[in-house]
Amino acid sequence: MGRRAAPAGRRGTGGKRRSGTRFGLPALVLTTVVLGAGAALADLDDTAGKTTAAPTAERTTATASPRPTPTGPTRTAAPPPARPAPATPTPESGPKPRATPKRTAVKRPQVPRSGAGTFTTARSSGAPTGSGGTLRRYRVQVEDGIALSARDTAAEIQRILAHPRSWAAHGRGRFQLVSENADFVIRIATPDTADALCLRQGLRTRGELNCETADGVVVNLRRWMLGSPTFAGEAEEYRHLIINHEVGHEIGIRTHLGCPGPGRLAPAMMQQIKGLHGCRSNAFPYDEGGSYITGPIVS
Template identity: 65%
Template sequence: MTQRDVRRSGTRLTRRGRFLVTLLCLAALAGGGSLAWATWQDRTASTRRPPAAGAETDPGGAARTEPPGEVSSNPPSRERPDGLDKPDGSKVPAIGSGSFAAARITGSPVGTGTLRRYQVQVENGSGVSPAQAAAEIQAIVAHPQGWAKNGRGRFQLVSGRADFVIRIATPATADKLCAEAGLDTGGELNCETGRGVVVNLRRWLLGSPQFDGTPATYRHLIINHELGHALGLGHLGCPGPGKPAPVMMQQIKGLDGCRSNAWPYAANRTYLTGPTL
């Protein structure tokens, strides 16, 4: 209602009355603006999603054929978008593109027995070269203390059709790929899904705080542990204080008195085992 409306109604206003009406109109306008601002703030706040935590797990499964090429995945929102710190102060990307580039490299078969062909894929935007990662994994598979050199499998790096795929993925994408197999890796761990091996980028670049060795050495443990699952092996425990931890032990969860170890076999080709879990 305006002052003109009041005059038309036949009501006479004093100067003081007109002043009070003006104040009331201004207050109503201000109140409407405040309500609109508060409503916008509430609507904006409702779109923010707090991060969620996940439990640690490092499960296994059996390998099967996975078509090569680019794979798409939509990472979950629970990962921190600012990344994770590396020792040099730079960031490990927490969330990636969800698409993968395959290494275009084919190597010679290593080991004996049934041939298992594997392809290496790296998530786009992770900062890791697919060719370099594939060359490093090929060297891990061919290591004298590995599975292939000790009669536990025959493996070949290929660029085309493969029996299983080894993917290096950001924590968010790794969580999604592992979750599709019912596994919760909590932004931290690797897994073997039945569709191949998923390597968490953070573990690939940083290693593990539980592992007494460099990240490059820890990569041997990652690949050997997950290939062990692909070979049908389950988890093992520590065989005794001071002894080497089996590669099938979940060393990232603690060593229980064992020493860090990244290879299935000792230098003398003795299989490093422990109690079945």
Template identity: 60%
Template sequence: MGKRGTAAPRKRARRPSGRGRGRSRGPLSRIAPVTLALGILSLGAGAALAHWHADEQPVAAVAPAAPQAPRADRSPAAPAPPETDARPAAPPAAPSPSRPGRAAPPRSVPLTGAGTFTTARATGAEVGTGTLRRYRVQVEDGTGIPAADAAHEIERILAHPRGWAAHGRGRFQLVTEDADFVIRIATPKTADRLCLAQGLDTRGEYNCETTEGVVVNLKRWLLGSPTFTGTPAEYRHLIINHEIGHEIGLRSHMTCPGPGEPAPVMMQQIKGLRGCVSNAWPHDEDGRYITGPIVP
């Protein structure tokens, strides 16, 4: 028993299996993790390189399985609006005042405003013949309409070839001070208040003429009228021509002269055309005054 006990360790030391699990396997076991680590690092570097390429430009050798949405941080700039209406995918262009019959896009109209007004710092030349009537233009604060822009638009309306001034019915001049009357553009609530002071119920919809001048409802100025065939810019001609008609002495309203005839500007066209065709000018293209029966 004692000899076997001493011989057994020497026998195990010479076994090949002992070498495989001992010193001869040591270097391999150290190389294997290093090799594995290098492989992982190579894969990681390849993935990082691919990611870097993907951020810079598409990699032609690797086609995606399905189209991918652009990255939010590299999305292209919004396309410019189309120059013509020929592109079906583009939104419709806003109507131009030079295109009759096209409706304007709806705009948000504030029902009430500050109740204070800004006077247009603008002056113009005299137009027309006869008694001079100087006017100034005011716009209620908070409407978003520059007073000077509104004043120059009204100036152009009064100088229109089919307007009052062009046919000897009045002489007008845009001024900043010392005006004979004022044209105010006001929100519906403010317009109602100013008109009601003269005993006129405009119901948040209509314009009126007062002892101080003309009150234009902002809603009508921006949106036009559902009874009027034409743009809001053309309807503004009717607003100004109708109210200035009162200013030059035409106190009575008119009605439709007959089916298919142009409606007189002194007709309250917003309340119905009664068979007439909507019209924004006092005179026709031949210079004839468009008239109709007086409303009793």
């Protein structure tokens, strides 16, 4: 809205004509008292909220000239019009600036350091995934007391292995979820339990890493829930890398790969948690065009 001008002051009311008085004396001192009630200036309307004191009656003394006072009515001059009060400035109209919203911190899940050391097997099974290669049956176990559903975890791993950029979609093997008589097991374990299981194979995981053992894959719960600080993606996507990397060992890829060049996709068989070395993080063995992502052999 624009500025609103303060209302103009009201004009004072002029004096009425009075009948003249004839005086017989040649000289007369005429004393005229102008009272506030007769010809007072109107109060100004102060839009700033100030209180204006009532005008004080003003006394004026006029001295008659030596010449005879003319006969006839006299005219009393009207008071000058009141000047309007200056407009009080108002704030500029327009949209008010919006307060910057506070960024809500994402709450990271709490990962227990250790657990019971015992496991629950997912009581579920599915049809084989993939159309070529050796059939490998696997079961999923989750350490007790970590508030992670064995059945839900098994279903997620099943989806990962069936992804179109994973091993099964490119003839590198067929995989089937079972609850018994498995060829290998995938375990989700707390950091302490994972360290103990990996150490039996002579592997030191320091509470951070996953490993492959004689009977299957050990997944560190910290990596499963939090992802990796070197991976540019959510934990859900990083789980694809965990399963693809460890199952890659299960299907016979015994070595690790390095970065093929700056800016290129890191191979799934690269230990990306130890650094990308110029590559872009990647969770899949194959790119979107179906080409296998490889690199120099490092171990």
